[in-house]
Amino acid sequence: MSSRSELVARDLRAVWHPFTQHAQWPADDPLVIDRGSGVYLYDTDGRRYLDGVSSLWVTVHGHGEPAINDAIRAQLDRLEHSTFLGLTHEPGIRLAEELLRVAPAGLSRVFFAGDGSSAAEAAIKMAYQAALQRGRDRPLYLHVAEGYHGDTLGAVSLGGVELFHATYRPLLIETRIVGSPGVLGVGQTRAERANEVLAEMRAVLSREGERVCAVVVEPMVQAAGGMLTHDASFLVGVRALCDESGAAMLVDEVATGVGATGTWFGVDHAGVVPDLMVVGKRLTGGALPLSAVLARESVYDAFLGTPLSGRTFFHGHTYTANPLSCAAALANLALMHERGTVARAGVVGERLGAALASAAAYDGVAEIRRLGTMTGIEVHPVGQRTGFEVCRAARRRGVLIRPLGDVVVLMPPLGISDSELDELARVVDASIREVVQ
Ligand SMILES: Cc1ncc(COP(=O)(O)O)c(C=O)c1O
Known part of the structure; x- marks a missing residue:
């Protein structure tokens, strides 16, 4: 095998790493x-x-993890990949069923993607198209400062981490942003801060609610914003505002979901059921990329129509619901239940x-x-x-x-x-x- 110094030298000649300043990296002793x-x-x-x-x-x-590796190997011998566009396969079907079993009751449809960003992107488009197909053009999104949903442009539009997102602002879709529920004023409690941000949201929605298709939040913890935690009452309040205004509640559980906060999903801390929920990260136990959007039946219904109606969700990725990833996720979820x-x-x-x-x-x-x-x-x-x-x-x-x-x-x-x-x-x-x- 090549030595570390040789590999580093070759890396420095050929590779460009994510979130890495290459003028500095060689000195950081990779x-x-x-x-x-x-x-x-x-x-x-x-x-x-x-x-x-x-x-x-x-x-x-x-x-x-042997059980996950074995599941991937077994799946590899059967079917390594087949498109999910117009075809289906058992690992994808079973995984959708398993996800719905642990998700908040009321979510009833699973749309697979690859990374967290690609699932966030799908959910962002779903919220807009669902509203449109219910007869309302609502091109705005409401979101919070210090949010992070990935690095594709839709996800960046709903982000609020200046260092990562400011550069791309001229390219982004139109949104309204309010303060972060996790950034407290001096002497303020998290519950007080939650109320303050909810009041900001209410003000935006009372002015422009008719144009807002979704309120987008990371539930309980804004992870990439610096592990900023907020009060569960914030999510209860967002749910109520969405119900009042007709906007979808879109929660990004990519960081929080699948167990990290001590519940299956962040929204479980608040007992809230969103309209759209994005999951990724730990889904496969860490072995392979896989993400998904979980949707309420009412969102899904808005896409039904004849093939020529234009109501189809024209969105998907080549490796969507890759069977190896689905097999890994099934093994992971089974182990999570067992253990x-x-x-x-x-x-x-x-x-x-x-x-x-x-x-x-x-x-x-x-x-x-x-x-x-x-x-x-x-x-x-x-x-x-x-x-x-x-x-x-x-x-x-x-x-x-x-x-x-x-x-x-x-x-x-x-x-x-x-x-x-x-x-x-x-x-x-x-x-x-x-x-x-
Ligand atoms: C809350 C949240 N959403 C989305 C993403 C993007 O996921 P990915 O890096 O898999 O595209 C992340 C990544 O850290 C995240 O924390």
Whole structure:
């Protein structure tokens, strides 16, 4: 096998990485990951790292989970791919049924896509077209600051993270944006902030509600915005505003869904049923890309008509509902039921919170935010790349984590053991002390 230095040199000649400043990256000493097992990744020099962000929030049980790998292999021997446009297959049918079994009651249709962004994009178009086909042209979307729904242009239009999204503003669809329910004023509670943002939303909807086809939110945690948590009452309020105004409630569960917050979906914390729900990330347990939009029957009904009526949802991707991905997702969901993974994620979150409690008192730590396993530790900047420096200190101690600006993000695999979790917390604590204390 090629050496690490040789692979890095070849990478630097040929590859362009996502969310990576290439003028800086060579100096950041790139790691080359060779293999994974359980919660650990191993680099080409054989060094072991605990995967503290579950490979960008996807790994559920661990790397190389045998039951998922076996399911993929078995499916590979039967059917590796067949289009879902006008054809169907059993893994796709079964997965739709399984998703509806765990989704909030009232969601009744599953539309598959590939990545979180592509599912977000589908849901965005569905909301507009459904309204149009019910006789109302509603070209506006209402969304919140610090939101993130992916990097395709529709998803970017509904985003609110300045660093990622500002550049593309001239290209985007028209929206109305209100404040983030997770960014609190001084001395404000999350419930008070929820009410304040709901009032902003109500004002927009009373002016322009007739033109708004969807209100778009990440439920409970705005993940890429910096693990900003909000009160469940916010979602209850959004549901009520949608009911009053006739806008669809479109929730993006790509980060929160499939167990991460200690419930199957973020909206379960509020007991709210959206009209459209986007899922992705952990669906396949972290093995393969797959995402989906779950819709209410009333949305689906708006697309029914004759083949020439133009009411079809003219949208789809070549690898939509790829059978290997569906097989992986089915194996993942079966394991999650068998192992009680969702409840376990709640326990993991509590243990992580307790293990990090002393760090909350450090001068260098502004705030620790957490729901279930989704954790953000906001540090006070002591240089240009404080979050990055904390993550680098953790890497030296054998833990891989990734910052969002000055927020150090932890999102361990849901199946992490107590001792592995304690190792993660111990290393993060020591790394924070090294950099910001
Ligand atoms: C809430 C949310 N929506 C959408 C996406 C985009 O998903 P993907 O990167 O799979 O396109 C992400 C990715 O982090 C996300 O957190």
